[in-house]
Amino acid sequence: MKVTLKVWRQKDAQSKGAFETYPMDNVNEDSSFLEMLDMLNESLTVQGKMPVEFDSDCREGICGQCGMVINGRANGHLEGTTTCQLHMRSFKDGETIYIEPFRASAFPVIRDLKVDRESLDRIIIAGGFISSHTGSAPEANSIPIGHATAESAFDSAACIGCGSCVATCKNSSASLFTAAKITHLAKLPQGQVEARKRALNMVKQMDIEGFGACTNTEACEVECPQNISVMNIARMNWEFHKAIL
Amino acid sequence: MRKINSLNTTIIRKVLMALTGLFLCFFLIIHLAGNLQLLLPHEIAQTQYNAYSHILSGNFIIKLVSYVLYVSILAHALLALVLTIVNWRAGGSKYAVDKRRQVSGWITRNMGILGSLIFVFLIVHLADFWYVYKFGHPPMDAAGNKDLYTIVVEVYKEPLYVVGYVIAMIVLGFHLWHGFQSAFRTLGLYNFKYHKWVKYFGFFFSIVMTVGFAIIPIILYFRFAGG
Numbered sequence: 403m404k405v406t407l408k409v410w411r412q413k414d415a416q417s418k419g420a421f422e423t424y425p426m427d428n429v430n431e432d433s434s435f436l437e438m439l440d441m442l443n444e445s446l447t448v449q450g451k452m453p454v455e456f457d458s459d460c461r462e463g464i465c466g467q468c469g470m471v472i473n474g475r476a477n478g479h480l481e482g483t484t485t486c487q488l489h490m491r492s493f494k495d496g497e498t499i500y501i502e503p504f505r506a507s508a509f510p511v512i513r514d515l516k517v518d519r520e521s522l523d524r525i526i527i528a529g530g531f532i533s534s535h536t537g538s539a540p541e542a543n544s545i546p547i548g549h550a551t552a553e554s555a556f557d558s559a560a561c562i563g564c565g566s567c568v569a570t571c572k573n574s575s576a577s578l579f580t581a582a583k584i585t586h587l588a589k590l591p592q593g594q595v596e597a598r599k600r601a602l603n604m605v606k607q608m609d610i611e612g613f614g615a616c617t618n619t620e621a622c623e624v625e626c627p628q629n630i631s632v633m634n635i636a637r638m639n640w641e642f643h644k645a646i647l
Numbered sequence: 648m649r650k651i652n653s654l655n656t657t658i659i660r661k662v663l664m665a666l667t668g669l670f671l672c673f674f675l676i677i678h679l680a681g682n683l684q685l686l687l688p689h690e691i692a693q694t695q696y697n698a699y700s701h702i703l704s705g706n707f708i709i710k711l712v713s714y715v716l717y718v719s720i721l722a723h724a725l726l727a728l729v730l731t732i733v734n735w736r737a738g739g740s741k742y743a744v745d746k747r748r749q750v751s752g753w754i755t756r757n758m759g760i761l762g763s764l765i766f767v768f769l770i771v772h773l774a775d776f777w778y779v780y781k782f783g784h785p786p787m788d789a790a791g792n793k794d795l796y797t798i799v800v801e802v803y804k805e806p807l808y809v810v811g812y813v814i815a816m817i818v819l820g821f822h823l824w825h826g827f828q829s830a831f832r833t834l835g836l837y838n839f840k841y842h843k844w845v846k847y848f849g850f851f852f853s854i855v856m857t858v859g860f861a862i863i864p865i866i867l868y869f870r871f872a873g874g
C-alpha cells in the first residue's frame with residue numbers, strides 16, 4: 403500500500419518544528435506502524451539525511467516507551483492501544499498520515515517525535531514505591547491478600563507509564579498515571595505504611611511538574627493502552643483527602 | 648526544586664469547586680421550590696410569593712446562607728478561571744492535527760464556556776430581580792409587601808427574555824449533567840457499584856432543574872403576555 407507521511411521534525415526543545423512530507427510506496431499492510439517508520443528511516447539514512455527520532459523498546463505493548471500522536475489521536479485512531487501495536491492495515495491505501503510528538507509542557511520535545519517523560523519518573527520517585535529490605539524474596543503467602551483485591555490492585559498496576567493519558571487530555575493532566583500508581587499501592591497491605599506520604603508527595607509532584615488538573619473528561623481511559631479506569635482518579639482524590647485530614 | 652503546600656494543589660482547588668458547585672446545586676432546589684409558587688393561581692400567587700420573599704429577606708439564617716451563596720458563586724467562578732489558566736499553561740504547544748475530541752464528550756470539554764454563560768445569566772438575573780428588590784423602588788402589594796411577583800410577571804412578558812431564560816436553563820442543565828457526578832469523583836466519593844447511580848441521579852437532577860426553572864417564565868408568558 404501507499405501512504406503519505408507528514409512527520410513532525412524538530413531539532414530540540416528550543417527550535418520550532420514543522421511537518422516534513424515523505425511519500426511511502428510498497429508498505430506492507432501487515433507491518434506495524436513502527437516498522438513502517440523503520441523503513442522510512444532506512445531510506446533517509448541511505449539518502450544521508452537524519453532519521454526520524456522516536457522512542458520504542460519492547461514493541462509488544464508492555465514497556466510504554468513508544469507513543470506519538472497519529473492523525474490527531476494518541477497512538478492513532480484505535481482505542482486502548484500503544485503505537486507499536488498499531489498496524490498499517492488500520493489505514494487506508496493512499497491515506498495521508500500526520501505524525502506528531504505528545505504535546506504537554508511537562509513533556510518537552512527532545513527531537514522529532516521523542517519527548518522527555520522524566521516528569522512521570524519524578525512523580526514515581528516522589529512516592530510510587532514501598533520501602534522494604536533487600537535480600538531474598540519474602541515468603542509470598544505470609545501476607546494473605548484476597549484474590550479480588552489482588553486482581554483489582556493489578557488492574558491499577560497495569561499502567562505502563564506511556565503518557566498517552568497526558569497526551570490525549572485537554573488539560574494535559576497526569577492524573578490517570580499518578581492515580582494508577584497511588585491506587586495500586588493503596589489497595590495492598592504493603593502500601594499502607596507509606597500511604598499518607600505517598601499520596602501527598604505524588605500529587606504535589608504532579609503539580610510541580612506542570613501537569614494540568616483533571617476535569618473528568620474521561621478521554622484518558624479511552625486512549626489508555628491498559629484501559630486503566632478513571633475511577634482510579636477518584637480513589638487518588640480520596641487518598642489525598644485522607645492524607646491531608 | 649520548587650516546593651508547594653498540600654493545601655495549594657490543583658486537587659484542593661478542584662475540591663473547593665466541587666463543594667461550592669454542590670452547594671449551588673442545593674441552593675437551586677430551594678430556589679426552584681420557592682419559585683414554583685409563582686405558578687399558583689394569580690391572586691394567591693401574588694400575596695403568597697411576596698410574603699414568602701419578605702420572610703426570606705428578613706430571616707437571619709437565610710441572610711447567612713445568602714452570603715455563603717454569594718461567596719460560593721464568586722469562588723466557584725474564580726477557581727474556574729484559575730483552573731483554566733493552569734490547564735492552558737500545562738498544554739504547551741498545540742497539536743497541528745487535533746482529533747482528541749473524538750474520545751470525550753462535548754460538555755465535559757466545555758464546562759468553562761457553559762459556566763461563563765451561566766455567569767453572564769446570573770448578572771442579568773440578579774440585576775433584574777435581586778437588585779430591584781433590594782435597592783430599587785419596587786411596587787407594593789395589598790398586604791404592604793414589596794411586589795416582587797409583579798416585577799417577575801412584567802419581565803416575562805418580553806418574549807426575548809423568556810427565550811434567553813430558557814436557553815440559560817438548558818446551559819445550566821448541561822453544566823450540572825457533567826458537574827454533579829464530576830464533583831463526587833473530585834471529592835473521592837466513588838464506588839464502582841454505586842457510581843452509575845450518582846450519574847443517573849445527576850442526569851435526573853439536571854433535567855428537573857432545567858425543566859423546573861424553564862417552565863416558570865414560559866407559563867407566566869402565556870398567562871399574562873396576551874392581556
Ligand code: HEM
Nearest residue numbers: 617665668671672724727758759762763766826829830833
Ligand atoms: C448555579 C450555578 C452553578 C452550579 C450549580 C455549578 C455546579 C458545578 C459543579 C457541581 C461542578 C463540578 C465540580 C467538580 O467536578 O469538581 C462544576 C464545575 C465547574 N464549573 Fe460550575 N456551577 C455553577 C456556575 C458556574 C459558573 C458561573 C462558572 C464559571 C464562571 C462555572 C464554571 C465551572 C467550571 C470551569 C467547572 C469545572 C469543570 C470540571 O471540573 O469538570 N460554574 N460546577
Ligand code: FES
Nearest residue numbers: 459461465466486
Ligand atoms: S514499544 Fe513498548 S509499548 Fe510500544
